[in-house]
Structures are given as structure tokens and as C-alpha cells.
Amino acid sequence: MITRPKTSFLYQLGIQRRVIWALVMREMITRYGREGIGVLWLVGEPALFIVGVMVIFGSIEGARNGISMAEYLAVSYPTIILWRNTTGRVAKALEVNAALLHLNPVRPIDLYYSRIFLEFSGAIASFLILYLIFVAVGICQWPADVLMMTFGYFMVAWFSFGFVMIMGALSEMSETIDRISHIILYLMLPFSGIFVPAYLVPAQYRDPLLLTPLINCVEMFHAGYFGDRMHTYYSITYTISINLLMTFAGLVMVQIAIRRVKLVK
Amino acid sequence: MLELVNIYKSYPIHHGKAERMVLKNINLRVEKGQRWGILGRNGAGKSTMIRLISGAEFPHSGKINRDMTISWPLAFGGTFQGSLTGRDNVKLICRIYNIDFKECMAFVEEFAELGAYLREPVKNYSSGMSSRLAFAISMSVEFDCFLIDEGMAVGDHRFHQKCKYELFEKRSDRAMIIVAHQMELIRDHCDHAAVLENGELTIYDTVEDAIGIYNAL
Numbered sequence: 001m002i003t004r005p006k007t008s009f010l011y012q013l014g015i016q017r018r019v020i021w022a023l024v025m026r027e028m029i030t031r032y033g034r035e036g037i038g039v040l041w042l043v044g045e046p047a048l049f050i051v052g053v054m055v056i057f058g059s060i061e062g063a064r065n066g067i068s069m070a071e072y073l074a075v076s077y078p079t080i081i082l083w084r085n086t087t088g089r090v091a092k093a094l095e096v097n098a099a100l101l102h103l104n105p106v107r108p109i110d111l112y113y114s115r116i117f118l119e120f121s122g123a124i125a126s127f128l129i130l131y132l133i134f135v136a137v138g139i140c141q142w143p144a145d146v147l148m149m150t151f152g153y154f155m156v157a158w159f160s161f162g163f164v165m166i167m168g169a170l171s172e173m174s175e176t177i178d179r180i181s182h183i184i185l186y187l188m189l190p191f192s193g194i195f196v197p198a199y200l201v202p203a204q205y206r207d208p209l210l211l212t213p214l215i216n217c218v219e220m221f222h223a224g225y226f227g228d229r230m231h232t233y234y235s236i237t238y239t240i241s242i243n244l245l246m247t248f249a250g251l252v253m254v255q256i257a258i259r260r261v262k263l264v265k
Numbered sequence: 266m267l268e269l270v271n272i273y274k275s276y277p278i279h280h281g282k283a284e285r286m287v288l289k290n291i292n293l294r295v296e297k298g299q300r301w302g303i304l305g306r307n308g309a310g311k312s313t314m315i316r317l318i319s320g321a322e323f324p325h326s327g328k329i330n331r332d333m334t335i336s337w338p339l340a341f342g343g344t345f346q347g348s349l350t351g352r353d354n355v356k357l358i359c360r361i362y363n364i365d366f367k368e369c370m371a372f373v374e375e376f377a378e379l380g381a382y383l384r385e386p387v388k389n390y391s392s393g394m395s396s397r398l399a400f401a402i403s404m405s406v407e408f409d410c411f412l413i414d415e416g417m418a419v420g421d422h423r424f425h426q427k428c429k430y431e432l433f434e435k436r437s438d439r440a441m442i443i444v445a446h447q448m449e450l451i452r453d454h455c456d457h458a459a460v461l462e463n464g465e466l467t468i469y470d471t472v473e474d475a476i477g478i479y480n481a482l
Binding site for chain 2: 018021026100101103260
């Protein structure tokens with residue numbers, strides 16, 4: 001039985017939570033099926049990515065201040081999964097799933113939230129599992145400051161959320177953006193803070209580079225993990241302001257995109 | 266009650282360089298238990314109106330007030346994920362509408378008569394089979410208002426009769442909005458009617474009046 005539509009915020013939140021969960025379960029079974037390792041791919045796919053990159057680049061002899069390339073990548077590359085893979089998943093999410101909107105409790109934004117939730121869960125789980133393994137085999141150490149590292153990871157996730165919402169909305173509004181989105185993602189790599197830590201960048205380039213919020217987020221994450229072993233550069237207030245701004249812009253743009261959805265049928 | 270107040274809806278045409286107004290100043294009020302028939306020729310905007318009412322799309326301006334639960338357009342199979350089994354699709358609906366899965370599944374098994382197919386991906390279904398599934402699922406959620414788009418082309422004759430009974434007899438206390446070309450459907454089942462032409466909705470006093478006007482279009 002359906003209960004009457006109620007207007008209280010908590011009641012509505014209950015519906016939304018239920019809907020998002022339903023969409024997450026649906027997406028999981030659709031994407032991974034019930035055969036083979038199935039849902040484990042959610043963790044396995046990003047994990048393979050990280051391990052692959054570490055195998056290729058980790059062999060480069062470039063230990064600085066006792067930090068090997070493998071160790072550096074182990075706590076850098078996982079951040080990319082959050083913003084890059086998720087962007088791919090939300091592209092055209094509205095258009096593809098427009099028919100689901102006939103189900104009245106399903107609101108368009110839930111399509112975004114469910115995909116982001118699923119992708120983030122996979123990214124976080126694969127990072128945590130790999131990290132524990134890396135500590136066990138001696139590639140990584142325990143973090144210098146767990147709280148700071150968690151905060152940094154949270155900041156990367158927050159940045160990714162805003163970024164993904166903006167890209168998702170744009171992919172809906174413009175075919176051109178949808179087509180070049182993988183180019184944008186690729187060109188973002190130098191500004192992602194993963195390949196080169198800020199302290200290695202010549203001073204005159206460092207300040208302009210630090211205007212990118214993502215580098216600040218990754219530097220915070222690094223600060224938590226490496227502690228005194230690496231010099232890090234970031235501004236918490238600046239990054240929070242930009243993240244707030246991006247989240248706001250993302251939400252507004254998604255609303256605009258939603259107004260423009262046209263069902264095929 | 267379901268209320269459409271001054272609804273306008275436009276779609277971009279010519280690659281977004283211009284807009285076409287599909288619905289102009291639509292006003293409609295559907296009370297509990299009322300059965301509305303909306304008549305209109307192809308392209309008059311009937312399906313757009315249904316999409317706005319179901320909530321799948323949003324009006325350009327105006328307001329839609331719903332305090333009834335509203336179904337998706339009946340026998341609409343588009344919400345189905347082809348790679349999922351019939352059973353998984355039932356599960357999705359149950360999760361979204363917060364209804365008991367076991368009960369719902371028992372009803373769907375009995376009503377849709379799809380047997381072992383329920384455990385197969387929907388993409389292996391014939392179109393008749395998937396509309397059976399869609400109809401059975403819509404009957405297992407107790408909506409206050411049913412949307413019916415373009416005559417319910419559901420399965421064979423016997424199943425069609427079964428659907429009519431389930432919808433019009435057993436649920437005769439519910440509101441309904443039927444959008445169709447088929448006069449009989451609207452004549453037999455509606456107590457209110459309106460004609461949609463060139464994006465404008467005109468409400469007539471009796472169903473016969475509306476049918477008369479529509480036939481003269």
C-alpha cells in the first residue's frame with residue numbers, strides 16, 4: 001500500500017533514500033549481472049586500474065626522500081577514480097533513464113545521486129582494500145595523521161561531486177561537451193595533483209597551479225599520509241570555498257538540465 | 266485531487282534555435298473517482314500532457330498539484346531494464362513504492378501468467394509479454410489515479426478482458442485519465458471529457474459533446 005503523499009521534510013527524505021537505494025540495486029545488477037564475480041567488479045575494476053598503473057610506473061627508479069614511486073602512486077592514483085570514473089557514469093544519465101521518471105517517486109536528481117553513490121562506494125572500497133594490502137606487503141606505511149588523510153580524501157570526494165554534477169549537466173545540455181568530456185578528463189591530469197607533488201613544481205608555477213582546487217585536495221590527502229616526509233601546499237579555506245561554489249553551480253546546472261529533458265517515447 | 270494550473274510546455278526545435286509551444290494554458294482539475302477522457306488527434310499534445318501529469322517531464326510554466334498517487338501510463342513497459350529479469354523489475358517497483366515484494370510477486374505471477382519467463386531477462390519477452398508484465402505490476406501498486414495512454418494494447422483478447430475487469434470493475438472507485446483515439450473506450454468508461462487541439466484543452470459538459478466535437482475536427 002502506498003501512503004498518502006506527505007509534505008514533511010523527513011517523510012520526503014525517506015522516500016528519496018528508498019528510491020536512491022532501489023536505483024543503486026538496479027544499476028548494480030544491470031551492470032554486473034549475477035554471473036562470475038558479479039558485484040565484486042564494483043571494487044575490482046578500480047582496483048585493477050590502480051594496480052596496473054603502479055606496476056607500469058612503479059618500476060621507475062625515482063625514490064625521493066625515501067618515498068618510492070610505487071608508494072607515491074598508491075596514495076595518489078586512487079583519487080582519480082572518484083572524479084574520472086564517476087564523470088563517465090553520469091554522462092547522459094537523464095537521457096538514458098528518462099523512462100524511469102514516469103515512476104512518480106523517482107526524481108531526476110536521484111538518477112545522479114544513485115550513480116555517484118555507486119561509483120564512490122567502489123572507489124572508496126577499492127582504495128581501502130588496496131591500501132591495507134600495500135601496508136601489509138610494505139609498499140605503504142600507516143598514515144602520519146589519519147584524521148588529516150580522511151579529511152583530504154573527503155575533500156577530493158567533495159570536489160568530485162561538484163565536478164561530476166557540472167559535467168553531468170553539461171553532457172545533457174550539449175552534445176559537444178558530451179563528446180569532448182573524455183578530452184577534458186585527460187587534459188585535467190596535469191592539474192589533478194597525482195603525478196607531480198606541488199613541492200617539486202618550480203616556485204613561480206606553483207602558486208598559479210594551486211588555484212586548482214583539486215590539487216589542494218590531493219595535497220591535503222598527501223599531508224595526512226606523508227606527514228613530515230613530504231612538504232605539502234594547500235589552503236583549506238580556499239578549497240572549501242571553491243568546492244562550495246562548484247557544488248552550488250552543479251546543483252543549479254543539473255536543475256536546468258532536468259527542465260530540458262525530453263523523453264524519447 | 267490533481268490540478269493543472271496554467272500549464273505551458275514547449276520543446277526546442279531546429280536544434281534549439283527555436284521553440285514550439287506544445288501545450289498552451291492548460292487547466293484541468295481531476296477529483297477523486299472522476300474518469301476523464303482526453304481526445305485529440307495525432308500530435309495534439311496528448312502524450313506530452315500525460316508525461317507532465319506522471320511527472321516524467323516538467324512544464325515550461327504553470328503548476329501541477331497532486332495529492333493523489335498517480336500511476337505511470339498503463340502498460341508502459343519503458344521502465345523495464347531489458348537485461349534484468351521480470352522478477353528483478355518487480356523488485357525495483359516494490360522498492361520504489363515501498364510495497365511488499367512477496368505479495369506483489371504472487372499477484373504478478375498469477376495475473377500476468379508468464380510462468381518461468383519471470384526469471385528471464387525482459388529483453389527475451391515478446392511485446393505482448395512485456396505489456397502483460399507492465400500491466401500486472403501497475404495493478405499491484407494501489408494508485409488513486411490511473412493514467413492510460415492510447416488504448417491498452419495488452420496481449421491477446423482474453424488478457425485484454427481480464428485487464429478491463431481488473432481496472433474498470435475492481436477499481437471503479439479510482440480516478441482515471443484516458444488519452445485515446447478509440448471512442449468506445451472513452452464512451453464506455455469516462456464521465457468527463459475534454460478535447461485537446463493545437464495545444465489547447467477545451468472541457469465539454471458531457472462526454473458525447475466532446476466526442477461530437479472531436480469527430481468534427
